[in-house]
Amino acid sequence: MSRSVVWLLLVGAVVWALLTADVEMAKLGKAGPRLWDFLTRMVPPDLTIWREMLRGLAETLRIAILGTLFAVILSAGFGILASETLMRPAVWRPVRALLAMVRAIPLILVAMLMVGAVGLGPLPGILAITFHATGMLAKFYAEAIDNVATGPVAALESAGASKLQQLRYGIWPQMAPVILRDTVFRFELNLRESLVLGIVGAGGIGLYIQTYVRSFQYEKAASVTLAIVALVLLSELVNTLLKKRFS
Amino acid sequence: MTPAISLSGIGHAFDGAVALAAVDLTVMRGECMALLGPSGAGKSTLLALMDGRLRGWSGAAEVLNAALSAHQPPRRQMRADTGFIFQDFALVERQSVYQNVMNGRLGRTSHWGSLWGRFNDRDHAVVGAVLRDTGLADLAERRADQLSGGQRQRVAIARCLAQEPKLILADEPVSNLDPAHAEKVLELITGAARKRGIGVVFTSHQPELSQRFADRVVGLRDGRILFDHPAGLVSESDIAGLYHGAIPDPQLRVVS
Numbered sequence: 001m002s003r004s005v006v007w008l009l010l011v012g013a014v015v016w017a018l019l020t021a022d023v024e025m026a027k028l029g030k031a032g033p034r035l036w037d038f039l040t041r042m043v044p045p046d047l048t049i050w051r052e053m054l055r056g057l058a059e060t061l062r063i064a065i066l067g068t069l070f071a072v073i074l075s076a077g078f079g080i081l082a083s084e085t086l087m088r089p090a091v092w093r094p095v096r097a098l099l100a101m102v103r104a105i106p107l108i109l110v111a112m113l114m115v116g117a118v119g120l121g122p123l124p125g126i127l128a129i130t131f132h133a134t135g136m137l138a139k140f141y142a143e144a145i146d147n148v149a150t151g152p153v154a155a156l157e158s159a160g161a162s163k164l165q166q167l168r169y170g171i172w173p174q175m176a177p178v179i180l181r182d183t184v185f186r187f188e189l190n191l192r193e194s195l196v197l198g199i200v201g202a203g204g205i206g207l208y209i210q211t212y213v214r215s216f217q218y219e220k221a222a223s224v225t226l227a228i229v230a231l232v233l234l235s236e237l238v239n240t241l242l243k244k245r246f247s
Numbered sequence: 248m249t250p251a252i253s254l255s256g257i258g259h260a261f262d263g264a265v266a267l268a269a270v271d272l273t274v275m276r277g278e279c280m281a282l283l284g285p286s287g288a289g290k291s292t293l294l295a296l297m298d299g300r301l302r303g304w305s306g307a308a309e310v311l312n313a314a315l316s317a318h319q320p321p322r323r324q325m326r327a328d329t330g331f332i333f334q335d336f337a338l339v340e341r342q343s344v345y346q347n348v349m350n351g352r353l354g355r356t357s358h359w360g361s362l363w364g365r366f367n368d369r370d371h372a373v374v375g376a377v378l379r380d381t382g383l384a385d386l387a388e389r390r391a392d393q394l395s396g397g398q399r400q401r402v403a404i405a406r407c408l409a410q411e412p413k414l415i416l417a418d419e420p421v422s423n424l425d426p427a428h429a430e431k432v433l434e435l436i437t438g439a440a441r442k443r444g445i446g447v448v449f450t451s452h453q454p455e456l457s458q459r460f461a462d463r464v465v466g467l468r469d470g471r472i473l474f475d476h477p478a479g480l481v482s483e484s485d486i487a488g489l490y491h492g493a494i495p496d497p498q499l500r501v502v503s
Binding site for chain 1: 298299300320323324325326327328329330331333335337338339340341342346350351353354355358361362406407410
């Protein structure tokens with residue numbers, strides 16, 4: 001395709017999007033004062049709801065922790081099945097395709113289905129996170145297995161090491177930092193994603209945001225937002241520290 | 248003296264290409280042998296066979312009085328008896344020098360204990376002595392990926408010695424070293440072997456060094472043994488024939 005055709009398609013797509021969507025430019029002009037009004041009503045944040053905030057944060061954290069734990073357990077199995085070095089193509093190809101499909105389903109959709117299946121509360125959130133995270137983590141684990149250098153393992157075998165000793169002293173030391181890094185990274189993602197699960201009734205602090213915004217209690221919504229920002233920053237800090245420790 | 252290695256009629260093909268053809272070779276216990284030959288001559292293949300890591304070969308091979316199988320790896324004890332120094336060192340990068348050397352004890356120590364990270368006093372004593380012999384005592388806590396090339400090589404040698412092997416096989420131990428270092432490394436390997444009264448087989452591209460450190464030099468080309476002489480009796484035409492084909496050229500001097 002020539003360059004001009006590409007440009008034409010790009011411009012065409014933007015024009016089509018502007019014309020067909022209900023984008024009423026006039027509304028944008030009036031939005032300024034309204035946004036200002038919205039923001040001023042959030043100040044000062046109402047911190048008297050700290051008990052609800054803590055409860056919501058704790059539930060979100062629990063969803064992220066348990067979702068990550070179950071995803072790690074499932075990914076250990078699926079990671080082995082998806083490994084090119086351990087499995088035949090007849091096994092790892094379909095497993096990888098399955099994992100790609102799992103990854104392609106948006107988390108919020110999985111959460112809605114789980115709420116439908118097991119009802120409201122943190123359980124559907126945990127299940128949704130587990131399902132969604134396994135799609136990514138199992139692929140990462142498979143890659144960690146496939147990237148193990150075979151030379152040192154062969155050297156241990158030559159020295160008389162048993163298969164288990166080779167795993168313990170040759171394979172695991174190479175894999176562990178990668179597995180740990182990927183798992184911590186996935187935990188941080190799980191934490192961020194579990195924040196919105198409450199909106200569809202799958203537990204966590206998202207429920208409070210939705211409730212406060214819908215009932216025009218913007219000061220309270222502001223407090224919850226601050227709490228979320230604090231939690232995410234904290235998890236990023238922990239992640240950075242761990243990365244330094246295990247590089 | 249009894250033989251440490253005895254090979255007869257060894258053949259091996261690699262994707263249809265002949266890697267080893269009708270190789271007969273005997274190495275005595277305590278003997279130091281150099282395998283010379285151009286790249287692709289089959290030196291590394293022959294060494295891997297002696298280490299029990301080659302599959303699908305034909306012929307008969309006996310190492311330290313036990314027959315090798317062409318289909319399955321040797322038993323744990325036998326693998327521990329044969330020490331191998333890998334050309335690329337094959338260290339576990341994230342482990343300390345100490346643990347890398349301790350890995351050489353895996354075939355000797357208690358199996359289940361080692362899985363829990365426990366090694367006995369004797370294991371620690373052997374590793375300590377080997378680290379001193381190889382000049383690595385000060386680097387014991389350093390991670391393998393933080394070492395220089397020369398230090399890494401010494402770790403690979405130390406791991407092999409920690410096995411308390413009854414035979415040492417070394418694949419191109421001095422291929423990437425300058426002459427001074429190459430000499431030191433060969434001194435270290437052959438010295439350690441003499442001290443322990445065990446045999447060494449090493450492959451090399453350096454005829455002069457090989458003759459200085461080995462008792463016997465074997466020339467390998469296209470998977471066949473071209474010559475097999477005591478170190479002092481290798482002639483320039485032997486070397487020329489090995490590296491430059493059938494016509495020895497007296498004008499040509501082979502340096503490496």
